[in-house]
Amino acid sequence: MTQAPSSMKPADPAVEAELDRLATAPIVELRKRYREVLRTDPPKAFGPDLLRRSIAHRIQEKAYGGLSGPTKRLLDQLVKAMAAKPNGRLELPRRIKPGSELVRTWKGKTYRVVVRPDGFAYEGKTYAGLSEIASLIAGSNWNGPRFFGLRSKPEKAEDHGK
Amino acid sequence: MASNAPKTLRCAIYTRKSTEHGLELEFNSLDAQREACESYIKSQASLGWKALPQLYDDPAFSGGNLERPALQRLLKDIDAGKVDVVVVYKIDRLTRSLADFAKLVEAFDARSISFVAVTQQFNTTTSMGRLTLNVLLSFAQFERELSSERVRDKVAASRRKGKWTGGTVPLGYEARDKKLVINPAEAETVRIIFRRYVELQSFGRLVTDLDKRGIVTKRRNTKVKKFNGGIPFTYGPLAHFLKNRIYLGETGHGGKWYPGEHKPIVDRKTFDKVQELLAAGVNKRRVKRSDSGALLIGKLFDDRGNAMSPSFSSKNGARYRFYVSSAILRGRKTAAGSVARVSATDIEQTLINALRQRLKIDQAVLDADIIGAYVARAELSSRAVKINTTPAAKIRSNKLSIPWQVRKPSSASVVEANDERQPDAKLVQAIVRAHAWLRDLQNMKFDTAEALAASVKLHPKLVRQELRYAFLAPAIKEAILTGDQPSALSLARIPKNLPLAWSKQCRTLGF
Numbered sequence: 001m002t003q004a005p006s007s008m009k010p011a012d013p014a015v016e017a018e019l020d021r022l023a024t025a026p027i028v029e030l031r032k033r034y035r036e037v038l039r040t041d042p043p044k045a046f047g048p049d050l051l052r053r054s055i056a057h058r059i060q061e062k063a064y065g066g067l068s069g070p071t072k073r074l075l076d077q078l079v080k081a082m083a084a085k086p087n088g089r090l091e092l093p094r095r096i097k098p099g100s101e102l103v104r105t106w107k108g109k110t111y112r113v114v115v116r117p118d119g120f121a122y123e124g125k126t127y128a129g130l131s132e133i134a135s136l137i138a139g140s141n142w143n144g145p146r147f148f149g150l151r152s153k154p155e156k157a158e159d160h161g162k
Numbered sequence: 163m164a165s166n167a168p169k170t171l172r173c174a175i176y177t178r179k180s181t182e183h184g185l186e187l188e189f190n191s192l193d194a195q196r197e198a199c200e201s202y203i204k205s206q207a208s209l210g211w212k213a214l215p216q217l218y219d220d221p222a223f224s225g226g227n228l229e230r231p232a233l234q235r236l237l238k239d240i241d242a243g244k245v246d247v248v249v250v251y252k253i254d255r256l257t258r259s260l261a262d263f264a265k266l267v268e269a270f271d272a273r274s275i276s277f278v279a280v281t282q283q284f285n286t287t288t289s290m291g292r293l294t295l296n297v298l299l300s301f302a303q304f305e306r307e308l309s310s311e312r313v314r315d316k317v318a319a320s321r322r323k324g325k326w327t328g329g330t331v332p333l334g335y336e337a338r339d340k341k342l343v344i345n346p347a348e349a350e351t352v353r354i355i356f357r358r359y360v361e362l363q364s365f366g367r368l369v370t371d372l373d374k375r376g377i378v379t380k381r382r383n384t385k386v387k388k389f390n391g392g393i394p395f396t397y398g399p400l401a402h403f404l405k406n407r408i409y410l411g412e413t414g415h416g417g418k419w420y421p422g423e424h425k426p427i428v429d430r431k432t433f434d435k436v437q438e439l440l441a442a443g444v445n446k447r448r449v450k451r452s453d454s455g456a457l458l459i460g461k462l463f464d465d466r467g468n469a470m471s472p473s474f475s476s477k478n479g480a481r482y483r484f485y486v487s488s489a490i491l492r493g494r495k496t497a498a499g500s501v502a503r504v505s506a507t508d509i510e511q512t513l514i515n516a517l518r519q520r521l522k523i524d525q526a527v528l529d530a531d532i533i534g535a536y537v538a539r540a541e542l543s544s545r546a547v548k549i550n551t552t553p554a555a556k557i558r559s560n561k562l563s564i565p566w567q568v569r570k571p572s573s574a575s576v577v578e579a580n581d582e583r584q585p586d587a588k589l590v591q592a593i594v595r596a597h598a599w600l601r602d603l604q605n606m607k608f609d610t611a612e613a614l615a616a617s618v619k620l621h622p623k624l625v626r627q628e629l630r631y632a633f634l635a636p637a638i639k640e641a642i643l644t645g646d647q648p649s650a651l652s653l654a655r656i657p658k659n660l661p662l663a664w665s666k667q668c669r670t671l672g673f
Binding site for chain 1: 573574575576577585587590591593594595597598601603604606608609610611613614618626629630633635636639640643644662663664665
């Protein structure tokens with residue numbers, strides 16, 4: 001999905017100097033700087049180390065750029081999943097390169113889908129998503145990635161009050 | 163009666179003694195009883211009484227029931243008509259239970275046998291004699307109940323005082339002078355088991371772990387040259403073991419626990435934690451086996467001889483029945499046969515259909531009755547089910563083999579274009595968790611890192627340490643999330659004091 005890690009911009013001497021300063025700054029100054037850089041009050045739980053790291057991270061983001069859009073979305077999604085199930089296993093998205101083949105046996109018959117850069121090829125036609133193909137094969141609505149085994153295990157329905 | 167040559171009456175002498183005490187003497191109580199009986203028989207010689215040579219001796223048997231070898235032998239001989247009179251020293255030698263006595267009298271009456279207690283003169287042929295006998299026996303029974311009550315009360319009182327009153331010695335202890343004494347080596351084993359359970363939180367994993375460490379149940383030598391125990395732990399004994407408050411230094415009686423005289427092996431904190439975990443793991447959806455509708459209960463085995471027990475799972479209100487190899491139920495997957503779990507309806511229907519065909523069973527016979535009537539035992543392998551049939555099946559050899567295939571689940575696989583590295587779950591997990599924690603702190607969900615650490619049951623130091631993963635350079639995070647990181651990178655490689663500058667982070671981590 002994403003290519004090689006985003007290339008670093010050349011080091012900005014002003015930023016590097018500020019990072020050096022942060023390393024030894026007293027907490028009062030760190031709190032002040034936090035308000036300036038992050039435009040909010042520092043959280044109560046933050047000690048000098050977390051303040052220092054937050055500030056350093058933010059100013060570097062400003063100077064060099066942060067996570068790319070898709071990665072940021074992925075991370076947010078994972079954080080949400082973890083918040084919902086603190087002890088559950090994280091469902092990592094599987095990466096498939098174009099040219100790979102998805103093989104699925106369904107009711108005794110085998111179906112093959114080839115991954116293309118622009119979608120998924122199945123029986124001579126290219127589809128934008130796997131769910132479309134899965135639903136075509138199964139005759140009912142299916143989650144494509146799950147149908148083709150790209151999710152390790154179907155999520156168990158939470159049993160309430162059992 | 164006035165005949166000159168009286169008919170000989172064959173007299174059986176029955177003797178009994180409750181305890182072993184004194185039996186080792188050359189002339190013991192049994193001999194004394196027998197001698198008294200013999201002299202009485204001699205005194206009745208004019209009436210034709212003659213003692214049988216057989217000994218009916220029950221040394222160290224209680225009079226509370228009829229489970230006594232010599233008495234049973236006597237009753238058998240009475241049935242066979244070998245005895246005319248039963249002679250005992252006192253009535254209570256025969257039995258101390260009124261109900262049992264009624265049974266004996268019935269057996270005697272049926273063969274018109276009289277019986278005599280040499281030191282208690284009465285005649286069971288008269289109503290007065292019977293009354294006397296019943297009164298005497300009531301007292302005998304009363305005496306017996308009284309003494310057992312006395313013992314019960316004594317045991318209860320000793321337990322309340324914390325004394326150990328015998329029984330099987332638990333792992334970790336030895337019995338010395340009727341007291342529990344810690345066996346240091348075994349006590350360490352006990353601690354390991356408790357500790358590992360807290361760490362692993364699962365019986366399955368615990369069993370595997372104990373097997374790896376070679377930890378087995380306590381080996382107990384018995385009086386006879388034999389031993390019990392010394393076998394791998396299974397779930398039942400493990401649960402019993404982990405709940406045993408003996409290890410807290412307590413003794414129990416009637417469901418209550420009292421401070422004991424022996425030393426504890428496990429500290430209360432660990433013990434409480436274990437109880438908490440055990441309570442959390444209790445399966446609340448227990449269904450009685452008989453209600454399960456499983457037709458092959460007790461009949462199905464896998465091809466390594468493990469019984470396969472019924473089990474089920476539910477989804478969207480539907481119940482899916484299975485048979486599961488007992489090896490799996492005991493946490494030993496590797497000991498299971500080639501088919502360790504099978505759909506119940508699948509295997510049952512296969513058997514029913516095949517049996518209907520092979521044995522030409524009438525359509526009127528219900529499906530549910532077929533297995534019950536014709537299958538004695540079924541052994542499941544990946545290719546066939548071998549059936550031992552009951553005689554009702556009326557086939558020459560009682561063996562049948564029915565082809566069978568494990569139904570393959572619909573499979574899905576990916577044929578990769580070329581080797582594709584997948585993200586490292588541990589690294590991703592660490593980063594995501596750090597972000598989740600950071601967000602909680604930023605949202606003021608927790609006022610201190612300590613509060614956060616308590617909520618996730620981790621050490622604050624660890625939480626502070628792991629929070630730093632949220633501040634990894636975006637390039638590193640991105641690589642980890644997509645699986646592009648240098649292959650040598652692992653959590654352990656990420657330094658505890660991560661540099662602030664991204665450029666330095668990248669350099670230390672090899673980007």
